[in-house]
Amino acid sequence: MSVPKRSLTRLSLNTFANIVIGMVAQIAAGIAVARILGPANKGIITYAGYLLVFAVTLADGIRDAISYQIGKRGLPARDVWSAALRLIAVAGLVGSLVFIALAWFWPLERAAFVAAAIAFAFAVYLQSVNCLYQIFHRVERINLTNSLTVGAGAPLITLLLLLVWHVGVPIVLGVWVAAYVVAAVWNSFGLKAMLGAKISGTNLAPLVREQIGFGVKAALSSTLAFLALRVDVFIVAAIMSAASLGVYTLALAAGELMWVFSRSLLWASTGRIATDRHEDAVALAARVSRTSLALHFAVGAALFAAGPALIDLVYGGRFSGAGPVLRILLPGLVLYGADGALSYFIAVRAGRPGLLLGFQSITLAACGALTYAGVLRFGMVGAAWADTIAYVLAFALKAGFFVRLTGAAPLDILLARPSDIPSGLRTRLRQILRKT
Numbered sequence: 001m002s003v004p005k006r007s008l009t010r011l012s013l014n015t016f017a018n019i020v021i022g023m024v025a026q027i028a029a030g031i032a033v034a035r036i037l038g039p040a041n042k043g044i045i046t047y048a049g050y051l052l053v054f055a056v057t058l059a060d061g062i063r064d065a066i067s068y069q070i071g072k073r074g075l076p077a078r079d080v081w082s083a084a085l086r087l088i089a090v091a092g093l094v095g096s097l098v099f100i101a102l103a104w105f106w107p108l109e110r111a112a113f114v115a116a117a118i119a120f121a122f123a124v125y126l127q128s129v130n131c132l133y134q135i136f137h138r139v140e141r142i143n144l145t146n147s148l149t150v151g152a153g154a155p156l157i158t159l160l161l162l163l164v165w166h167v168g169v170p171i172v173l174g175v176w177v178a179a180y181v182v183a184a185v186w187n188s189f190g191l192k193a194m195l196g197a198k199i200s201g202t203n204l205a206p207l208v209r210e211q212i213g214f215g216v217k218a219a220l221s222s223t224l225a226f227l228a229l230r231v232d233v234f235i236v237a238a239i240m241s242a243a244s245l246g247v248y249t250l251a252l253a254a255g256e257l258m259w260v261f262s263r264s265l266l267w268a269s270t271g272r273i274a275t276d277r278h279e280d281a282v283a284l285a286a287r288v289s290r291t292s293l294a295l296h297f298a299v300g301a302a303l304f305a306a307g308p309a310l311i312d313l314v315y316g317g318r319f320s321g322a323g324p325v326l327r328i329l330l331p332g333l334v335l336y337g338a339d340g341a342l343s344y345f346i347a348v349r350a351g352r353p354g355l356l357l358g359f360q361s362i363t364l365a366a367c368g369a370l371t372y373a374g375v376l377r378f379g380m381v382g383a384a385w386a387d388t389i390a391y392v393l394a395f396a397l398k399a400g401f402f403v404r405l406t407g408a409a410p411l412d413i414l415l416a417r418p419s420d421i422p423s424g425l426r427t428r429l430r431q432i433l434r435k436t
Contacts, residue, residue: 011268022151029155048112061219071274092121154179262292292338332391
């Protein structure tokens with residue numbers, strides 16, 4: 001499938017800016033929620049977010065199936081989307097009913113479950129439709145929509161309502177749900193121009209069946225990847241004190257901040273990896289991987305040097321234990337955050353979601369077993385070492401398979417090159433060097 005070429009640098013920078021704006025708005029709203037509504041209500045609102053993030057990993061399966069059918073198989077986009085809408089409708093209804101049922105069993109968190117039940121179908125649709133915009137290289141459009149709604153728009157509205165009118169939890173959750181509804185409706189406009197007015201007349205049943213088979217494996221892979229990222233937190237929470245959990249999660253969150261770079265690159269490049277010629281897709285996946293590694297290494301080095309002191313300065317001495325934990329976590333975080341392009345290539349371009357599921361299962365099992373043993377013996381430090389070992393293993397598995405499958409050299413995905421720097425920036429750097 002041929003798609004219009006857009007500057008990857010421009011798309012990545014646009015994505016990066018929108019992510020950062022959203023992060024700042026969400027942090028500000030979170031602080032306001034904590035100070036005005038208190039810890040208990042803050043917990044309910046945060047819990048609703050966690051519920052939805054975990055559940056929407058199911059939509060990753062539909063998204064990857066869409067990318068596989070349009071990109072790898074070259075099927076008509078309108079037919080693929082029409083088939084996907086059937087899955088989205090069923091998944092949205094079932095997920096919402098599950099959340100409503102769970103609300104009866106956990107009355108203390110009922111508000112969180114009800115909000116997630118309402119938002120779920122729209123969130124699944126939004127996750128799936130965003131894939132089409134990526135495939136057709138309209139990343140800036142969905143970045144704007146997401147930023148004005150679920151990214152920065154809803155947090156800023158929440159911040160205003162809290163500061164001026166001191167609204168309660170129902171209003172805050174209502175704004176959050178409304179953002180998903182608005183984003184889903186907004187991103188529906190423009191689909192006709194991308195997909196065409198009519199389906200080709202193809203029987204959609206085989207497409208639906210293929211999406212189910214492919215999507216289940218991809219969704220399970222995404223779910224296991226999510227659990228692998230958080231199983232250490234669950235184990236620390238179960239075995240250690242609440243104070244230790246707070247220190248450990250602070251170190252983890254500080255290290256994961258660097259992932260904004262790799263997420264920006266991946267978000268901008270997935271459409272091209274799915275639809276470009278095989279050789280170009282291989283080269284792009286390798287380039288995204290090594291560029292992410294280079295950026296992570298630079299930021300990780302800075303965090304290793306200054307992170308502990310900054311944590312002490314911002315959070316105080318009670319959190320000083322997060323500094324050493326952060327330093328242990330950094331090598332694994334540098335690698336694991338850069339494997340997104342490899343995972344996407346294996347699942348979508350290579351059409352091997354089952355293999356990726358196997359890799360994620362190994363990562364989850366290793367991280368869980370090592371964390372449990374490490375916490376019992378060494379506390380938070382043991383959990384950090386377990387994470388690092390498991391994340392290095394995960395990257396090695398995916399990188400090794402990518403090299404074997406594509407014939408790429410290991411250095412193609414590990415070592416950045418001068419040619420990876422955008423031409424305009426290279427020219428500017430040469431001018432600066434000549435002047436100095």
